[in-house]
Amino acid sequence: MKRFILTLALAAGLPLAANTAQAAAFNQVQTDKSAITFTYQQMGVKMDGKFRKFAAKLSFDPAKPTEASTTIDVDLTSVDTGAPEGDQEVAGKPWFNTKAFPTAQFVSTGVKAVGGNRYDVTGKLTIKGKTQDIVVPATFTPQGNSGVFDGSFTIRRGDFAIGEGAWAKFDIVANDIQIKFRITAASGK
Amino acid sequence: MTDRYTGTAKTLHWLMAILLFGLLALGFYMHDLPLSPEKLKLYSWHKWAGVTAFLLVLVRLAWRVTHLPPALPASMPRIMQLAAHAGHFALYALMIAIPLSGWLMSSAKGFQTVWFGVLPIPDLLDKNKELGDLLAIVHKGLNLLFVAVLAGHIGAALKHHFIDRDDILTRMLPKH
Numbered sequence A: 001m002k003r004f005i006l007t008l009a010l011a012a013g014l015p016l017a018a019n020t021a022q023a024a025a026f027n028q029v030q031t032d033k034s035a036i037t038f039t040y041q042q043m044g045v046k047m048d049g050k051f052r053k054f055a056a057k058l059s060f061d062p063a064k065p066t067e068a069s070t071t072i073d074v075d076l077t078s079v080d081t082g083a084p085e086g087d088q089e090v091a092g093k094p095w096f097n098t099k100a101f102p103t104a105q106f107v108s109t110g111v112k113a114v115g116g117n118r119y120d121v122t123g124k125l126t127i128k129g130k131t132q133d134i135v136v137p138a139t140f141t142p143q144g145n146s147g148v149f150d151g152s153f154t155i156r157r158g159d160f161a162i163g164e165g166a167w168a169k170f171d172i173v174a175n176d177i178q179i180k181f182r183i184t185a186a187s188g189k
Numbered sequence B: 001m002t003d004r005y006t007g008t009a010k011t012l013h014w015l016m017a018i019l020l021f022g023l024l025a026l027g028f029y030m031h032d033l034p035l036s037p038e039k040l041k042l043y044s045w046h047k048w049a050g051v052t053a054f055l056l057v058l059v060r061l062a063w064r065v066t067h068l069p070p071a072l073p074a075s076m077p078r079i080m081q082l083a084a085h086a087g088h089f090a091l092y093a094l095m096i097a098i099p100l101s102g103w104l105m106s107s108a109k110g111f112q113t114v115w116f117g118v119l120p121i122p123d124l125l126d127k128n129k130e131l132g133d134l135l136a137i138v139h140k141g142l143n144l145l146f147v148a149v150l151a152g153h154i155g156a157a158l159k160h161h162f163i164d165r166d167d168i169l170t171r172m173l174p175k176h
Helices: A003-024 A084-091 B007-030 B037-066 B078-109 B130-163
Strands: A028-029 A035-042 A045-051 A054-059 A069-075 A103-114 A118-127 A128-142 A146-156 A173-187
Touching: A028 A146, A054 A173, A069 A173, A084 B037, A103 A128, A118 A146, B007 B130, B037 B078, B078 B130
Parallel strands: none
Antiparallel strands: A028 A054, A028 A173, A035 A045, A035 A173, A054 A069, A069 A103, A103 A118, A118 A128, A128 A146, A146 A173
């Protein structure tokens, strides 16, 4: 009987507890207020582009940052290089090969608070079937009922075989690609 | 009035002749190439050479207004003299308008010009696809016009040399 009451109490209490936990965590990603862009050098010229479509799952409680996690899937076919000719080119086999690898994915494995509103997010980045461990510095800025995560990191396209064959040398398109992101998430109800 | 061009004027004339023929040939060759590292390289070279030509034409204009060229032969009919001046005016106008249109086109298309990959030239326009496409047509049209005026320029020089047998062509040569 005692056990039964305990179960009852737990059953009644759990949803409440779960709600409180959710209320504090930012986990409703607002795609329309989020962006993933990139910049790179082309014969000394700074170029930029963006990905129009991506899906992000995220859970972040400022009180418990180490428990935060995120998964971001970027639709590589949605790339915007600024020129239709470029979009077509990077979808092709030497670049993203979107027929075989339509998505790039980042899965976080850990979050470390590094002071102020800054966090280091470690995780695995997979592009074109190749996975690399990366550390992404991000800041978190609360904005009313939602929060904004901003950050940028640099990858080497050579690590992911992005740009093979004639493009493999870095004299025209540089190796370093800087990726910038802004993810806005509302706190769950 | 002097009857000869200065060495500087001749040097600038022939330097620009070589540069502009190279730019024209490169421009007509590269514009419909499929995208490749080669194409991006040629575009960069074309833009670097274009900026160089633009600066050279400014130097040349400054020299032109401070050092009057020799007069046209008095034997030339008035109407032909007018045509010669109009032709030279058109050449200068196009030598300024063409690099400007290329510069604006690059800005509108979102490809900044960085001289020799080192010196960024400011973008005068924001990125705008429609405007970029329009400026591409303007750049091409001005160049076709330039080719036509150049043909007239070269044709006239040859006519002066072989038919009129005056010194119009030879006075632009080094040892005149």
